[in-house]
Amino acid sequence: MQEATPAPRSDGGPQAPKAVSIFDVAKEAGVSHQTVSRVVNSHPKVKESTRTRVLEVIAELGYTPNRMARALAGGAVRSVTVLTSDTSLYGASATLKGIEEAARAADFTVGISVLDAGSAQRPAEVAARVSRPGEAVLVIAFDAPGVRAWQALPAEFPAAAVVERPEDGSPGDRPQVWLDDRAAAAQATRYLLGLGHESVRYVSIPSSTTRIGQRAEGWRDALRAAGKPLPEPLDGGWSPRSGYLAARSLVADPTVTAVLCGNDDLALGVLRAAREAGRDVPGDLSVVGFDDAPQSAYVHPALTTVRLDFEGLGRGCFGMLLRLLEPETAPALPMWGEPELIVRESSGPAPSLRART
Amino acid sequence: MQEATPAPRSDGGPQAPKAVSIFDVAKEAGVSHQTVSRVVNSHPKVKESTRTRVLEVIAELGYTPNRMARALAGGAVRSVTVLTSDTSLYGASATLKGIEEAARAADFTVGISVLDAGSAQRPAEVAARVSRPGEAVLVIAFDAPGVRAWQALPAEFPAAAVVERPEDGSPGDRPQVWLDDRAAAAQATRYLLGLGHESVRYVSIPSSTTRIGQRAEGWRDALRAAGKPLPEPLDGGWSPRSGYLAARSLVADPTVTAVLCGNDDLALGVLRAAREAGRDVPGDLSVVGFDDAPQSAYVHPALTTVRLDFEGLGRGCFGMLLRLLEPETAPALPMWGEPELIVRESSGPAPSLRART
């Protein structure tokens, strides 16, 4: 009677549409299952007429290869699991978007598994995240859990990673991609210095390694090059709240006139702390962020920040993996954009210069 | 002889660690492969001593069941593909986070596939996203592509969805979860009205269906209940930019003193438009957002908004799916939080009242 939605009751339901297999297609097309397989995998040695016939039947029957069976039989897996520790941060989610896009284009299935601080360390734990031994893995290693997972990954896994910086101790041949955060941070710092600020303070995101982060490094580079003393960076987290907490002491100090932040969320927190302390931005204090999240152009004051091409980076990372997996057929590695300083409203000339004007 | 972790590389081969299978375990434990299978699947009828022995061998050999083979053989798939159209919006990414969390707890693998406007319509296209016919699907259907995918999903798929509102034409038995946006929007509107505002305007996110969205509906409900005229909602998109563009005309009108926005990003755009038009928030204009994104408490002015428990919703959605898949073993459905109005700085008494004070 009613035609709609037979409600897929998992148990003894009389349904089970019995997916069409390679044998069904073969029978219908009057060829062997192997020929169908060849057509599906675009093997060269199939007669054109046969190929057409098979393709017709495939379309007619609505055949879809069963990925599981294919993988089981030792074929190409065309599936990748992304290991990441937080899908909701802008950097990670934009990178994931890029990966998914590239993966879909290459007809890969993408899985996702969230790392927590504890589990990322043991190789077995990490390996267990993957559905099939041998399946490819992509790690978004912007933070410590990510890096640990990347390091813990058994060497036999085909894998690539998006990292803050290449591991320096290890052999440099693991496929990984990164952005030149260091240069970008240096550029942002030089920009602030060029505005006449005596110095620039830095509120840092957590570093992904035991060493100081790349962005902090770049900030120090610029300060050092300008012959300025190197103040201690302030430790922030990833959230606006952590930026706010870290900045409260900072903004109370009138000699601080420029702050570079490890990301835009931190900058938001700094902005709020500044406002509460009665400091005008950019009049009394310049604040520069990092990442250029979609909101950053619209907050008040609009954030001067460093735009990072996370999506491109994600595509690039997948590209490296594809190259590893299928060296001959993989397309050229897509390039991603260079970091770019976007000047908006939250930064301006040092108060001293301003007064003089 | 050697007791410790025999490092799976069985032979002298350079690579190909040749994962240990159920047969390896069986042989080592002196039982049949089927008994191992029973142990792994915690089948009741296995002698305790046998079970212990097998478990020991499993641990020793580092055996992990091969998901592909298991799925192929008709076992439980324990894998779910999430269909969503944008991983970077706060609502979707928070929901995804909740889903992933619940899925991991239930030992499910989660895949993700991004929908674009075109592909979401044809059932075959949607079905092809899934790696195995019969594999479970979760749809995040906050927008039109999501809803179309949900509708296009062949009925034989075990699936659940997070929706803006339940489909009204169809039989209500498809498993879906939603938040009471309508009541929340009504509450926010009443709140603004209670502040003395003559009326409240609405900048809408795109509706997921052909009808007006739930949030707009709630806004209308409240206006109607208060005996106010119903102005046309303004069409926004999802981005701050679209909120900005939509609001430019709005903020130019001095009779408009309160604006409700379909999400926090739109509200950010409205805030900027207001500022450019020289309108003080909340002095001249109250702005209320929706979603309570992590940034919203830190922007200036801090956004009054409706907090939505997206993560809980995601967990709930997965819970529904699990119930569908494993009716007897599934735990009770986790509940998720009610929407909650969070009053911050961007809203206040109507200018008229304020003047009087």
Added chain:
DNA sequence: GCGGGGGATGTGAGCGTTCACACCCGTCCC
């Protein structure tokens, strides 16, 4: 005319798992 190459196709054996069944052996009951 015959051996040889190679394009086009078919055959059968796995891949690692679960399912349906058969089997063994005690225990209980009549």
Added chain:
DNA sequence: GGGACGGGTGTGAACGCTCACATCCCCCGC
């Protein structure tokens, strides 16, 4: 004492695919 029962276990056949190999046929060259 024999049959029914049922806990505990083994056997073989799927599942849908790819791999390695065998086979067929046609065309070539000598």
